[in-house]
Amino acid sequence: MLRVRAVFEKTGRAKYISHLDLNRCMLRTFRRSGLPIWYTEGFNPHPYYAFALALSLGFESKCEILDFNITDDNMSMNEIRDRLNAVMPEGMGILSVEEQKLKITAIAKAEYSFSMVTDEPEELMKDVEKLLSGESILIEKKTKKGIKTVDIKPDMEIIGCEKTDRSVDMIMRLPAGTQTNYNPTLFVEALKKSGAHPFEDEKFVRRAILCGDNTVFR
Amino acid sequence: MELKEKIEKHLLEVQKPSRYIGGEVGSIIKDKSKVDVRFAFCFPDTYDIGMSHLGMKILYSLTNERENYWCERCYAPGEDFEAIMRENDIPLYALESLDPIKEFDFIGFTMQYELSYANVLNMLDLAGLPVFADERGDELMNIVVAGGPCVCNPEPLADFFDIFILGEGEEVNLELMDLYWEMKQKGCTKLEFLRAAAQIEGIYVPRFYSFEYNEDGTIKKMNVTDGAPEVVRKRIIKDLDSVYYPENFVVPFTEIVHDRVSVEVLRGCIRGCRFCQAGFIYRPFREKHTDTICKSTKCLCENTGYDEVSLASLSTSDHSEIDPMLTELIDYTAKERINLSLPSLRVDNFSESLLEKIKKVRKSGLTFAAEGGTQRLRDVINKNVNEEEIMNTCRISFAGGYTSVKLYFMMGLPTETDEDIVGIADLADRIIDLFYSIENRPKGRGVQISISVATFVPKPFTPFQFEPQDTKEMIEHKQKLLMDSVKSRKVKVSYHDPNVSRLEVILAKGDRRLCKAIYTAWKKGCKFDSWDEYFNFDKWMEAFDECGIDTSFYANRRFDYDEILPWDHLDYLVTKEFLIRENKTAHKAVTTPNCRLRCSGCGVNKKVGRECFC
């Protein structure tokens, strides 16, 4: 049995496919591909596949990870990739297919980019800098036990923060994986709450899924 | 800003956004510069419902087979998205190109139920088009057409449409588009096109017909102009086996009502239940061969990736090759781990081995459309199911482990008396007794009988088209009587809203004078009337009132046999004489055998030019 890890993109109109719908969509994609995917055993066998990280509705991604098993040991990774790509929906291409190396638990963070569109990029940039230079960035996070206030600042890594003539564009890394998951919209909310110049956030993209040492998760 | 950008700007604010942006697997994208005629196929309800509709899937694929024609899909937006569209000047658009449907040559609606009429007006309005056909200009463009079962009496919709397409669309739709393209190239006007279109069999152009009325409100006379035919006959496909069937469906991302492959096995029905419009307007009975059905199933499952398939027909058990067909389908689907969802089947003529196989795949509980509570009433409506059959099927199912039965009934059927209502409760009691009389019944659990009761809606082109619907008072009396008759707590009774049925019958049996009431109701905000949470009976009644329409004239009046009915100029192959004969037979509580046993001369065979069964 081949333990396969596929990296796929989710761009364009595909970003409106919710996580729940993506599950069903992948099931049908596998069926269309005719690949010998491994089924779980037991009373109600179903094809086994798992997404490493859920992606928020409306986010694009260049690095979604999908694990599944192929029962034919002799099948080449290229064949698996090509057969899936032939039947994937628009905007959802398989970028690479490899054998699974790391455990899912090795995922530690994810990198996102997004734009904040405003009529006063200058002003907004100042507001961003002010928020980032503060002591903490407190957000309210819904947990199973209710609403909790957390400081996301210690876990936030700013990779880029650029002003254009219409927006402030940011790239940041945030905790992701089985333990803590922060969404970049948390930062956006905090910025809005801080009284920043009005802006509209858009074009959220997940750029990479990373391990603790900043290497790409594979 | 481009329309796509405008849409995307707000898409995340609405529920299930993937319904509004297209891009599904199986959707067909063409280069519009190479397309001659564009057809926006609209379903007057939301995506979840419309995407489930088989007829639309067939015609979508069929039209797109033609390289120079492009058929796209369009559905009614949910209330949240509609508000955004109106606020941000987003016109109604088609899902493939995301172009406004106002730019399309044809805007076609499929009319599946009366309660979607107001949605048509809302969609035309959202598209930025006048809802009245005569306000849409004389340029050859935006031809608004409708098909589907409701257009067998399209009169209440006559003012809003340019063309009604009667019967099956596989051939006539393309003929219509061919004619359009030919005349468009010649620079013809809309009127010239409509005149020519009216000469095609199956095409009804309502503006060429007008009505005069008697003092009592009935129709006095119909006038025809512009050389249109006096009678318009519906179209049928003669050879169902060779007719086009799609090899692929558009596969939605979000869940829809019927989220599976659907394979057509036959058209028409041999049964002739007298209340059932489908049983008459889809005649004659035609079936596909087992081979064709199995090939379609396999091909569609492979191309769509669905793991569920259902068979589409009015009565699958009446297929002449039902045994080999199901055997082959069950074997294929089991091997491929596909669920085969089987409709309620008549089990009387099945082989033992097939019964065994069916038992394995069937998951849903047992449902029975008994329709009437006593044998006399079932004979009146020609529902050829007797108590012995109901009991037999229940016995087999109880022994097989089932503990719940769902029974469907209608209330307000012609000739119905209190005895028939009490009969419903009695039947339920006898099923309970039966359950406890079975030795190997499921142990530890009691039996559960659900009774679902709808109010009878008399429909055009049925033997009951002449019948009045029960008034509100009559229905309330019968509902109370049934409640009082049900003694056992193992029996649960539920009712459909009788007001819904009342609106249905008005719209189904109405004439052209209703157009302005539909318009008024829509203006008052009526839409999505088939949804409980939107249905507003009072607003509809206000609209009828304001337009001076007496609804009981349509709902509670017996139409005379020799009265000119609003749909008399439309020919659905079944003759009016036959419907009258059947109506009389019904009142004598005499049944008519099914078409396979004996032809009862409905007229279809003569018009089609061949016998239905040889």
Ligand code: SF4
């Ligand atoms: S012509 Fe005879 S067999 Fe054919 S549909 Fe009519 S009644 Fe049935």
